Amino acid sequence: DVKVTQSSRYLVKRTGEKVFLECVQDMDHENMFWYRQDPGLGLRLIYFSYDVKMKEKGDIPEGYSVSREKKERFSLILESASTNQTSMYLCASSLSARSQPQHFGDGTRLSIL
Amino acid sequence: ILNVEQSPQSLHVQEGDSTNFTCSFPSSNFYALHWYRWETAKSPEALFVMTLNGDEKKKGRISATLNTKEGYSYLYIKGSQPEDSATYLCAFLLMDSSYKLIFGSGTRLLVRP
Numbered sequence: 001d002v003k004v005t006q007s008s009r010y011l012v013k014r015t016g017e018k019v020f021l022e023c024v025q026d027m028d029h030e031n032m033f034w035y036r037q038d039p040g041l042g043l044r045l046i047y048f049s050y051d052v053k054m055k056e057k058g059d060i061p062e063g064y065s066v067s068r069e070k071k072e073r074f075s076l077i078l079e080s081a082s083t084n085q086t087s088m089y090l091c092a093s094s095l096s097a098r099s100q101p102q103h104f105g106d107g108t109r110l111s112i113l
Numbered sequence: 114i115l116n117v118e119q120s121p122q123s124l125h126v127q128e129g130d131s132t133n134f135t136c137s138f139p140s141s142n143f144y145a146l147h148w149y150r151w152e153t154a155k156s157p158e159a160l161f162v163m164t165l166n167g168d169e170k171k172k173g174r175i176s177a178t179l180n181t182k183e184g185y186s187y188l189y190i191k192g193s194q195p196e197d198s199a200t201y202l203c204a205f206l207l208m209d210s211s212y213k214l215i216f217g218s219g220t221r222l223l224v225r226p
Binding site: 048099 | 117144145147155157158162164211213
């Protein structure tokens with residue numbers, strides 16, 4: 001079974017802090033994704049990575065950056081956290097971004113005070 | 114703006130009832146349709162990836178159909194059980210997108226014992 005592990009289930013940070021959300025997958029998948037989920041909205045893609053050091057912006061990349069130094073790890077960085085970044089963050093990986101399902105982590109519920 | 118609509122937003126049924134819900138998506142430029150089940154406090158789990166018009170897929174008591182010409186997919190649950198209680202997400206992938214799934218906001222199913 002594919003395992004996607006997110007470093008924290010719950011996180012509370014302050015406005016202006018730099019925040020790191022970590023995601024690790026154990027299936028040697030090329031493709032990794034970061035989403036956020038807000039009430040009443042579908043999952044929205046923040047960033048996508050198709051290989052080490054390779055990334056593509058999703059629909060809502062503003063205020064975020066990512067790092068993929070190793071194939072198994074994909075980090076989401078909030079450069080200077082703001083209250084409107086309070087949300088549920090989900091990481092996913094897939095073998096093929098087009099034809100295979102995505103495998104998700106349990107999510108990190110992030111609150112910015 | 115491309116949109117995926119899921120209906121109903123929420124549904125309460127009795128144990129043993131059969132139920133179905135709808136995912137509507139733009140019919141042009143279609144590549145694939147994904148269904149996921151997301152139970153509370155767990156990670157979203159892939160149910161189906163469907164690509165061909167007329168596709169029908171089945172997993173236990175859950176099945177799905179796909180109509181790409183008119184832009185909809187139905188998810189059916191036969192004899193609902195309390196453990197089927199979850200949010201069901203659909204997402205579609207455009208032909209000219211290499212990776213970006215567009216998610217609906219989900220149908221929240223509650224099965225009463």
